[in-house]
Amino acid sequence: MSDTSKPLISVVAPVYNTSKYLRQCIESVINQSYENWELILVDDGATDESPLICDEYAKKESRIKVRHQRNQGLSVARNNGISAAMANMGGVFISLRLRRLPTT
Secondary structure: OOOOOOOOEEEEEEEOOOHHHHHHHHHHHHOOOOOOEEEEEEEEOOOOOHHHHHHHHHHHOOOEEEEEEOOOOHHHHHHHHHHHOOOOOOOEEEEOOOOOOOOO
16 A cells, blocks of 8 residues: 555556566566555557567556557657656656676
């Protein structure tokens, strides 16, 4: 349950073919101790299982919102997520970029 006495944090995550890492990303936001957040997942026309994963989490967690769009690139996806954010002008926006980390 979110504590509305604290500022709302809007986390925007553009999503494109990241199904391998997406659950870990979403779980890392859900498991934060700070509770007054919203996660906006912007499906940028992904062709893997990412859109289904986004929808699955949005059904389970009311603070997660999903926007589906045709592929328009990272910048457009991020901007559309920010536009969808419900935080006030004084709110904090965090944009996540999912990518594979190099292995050593």
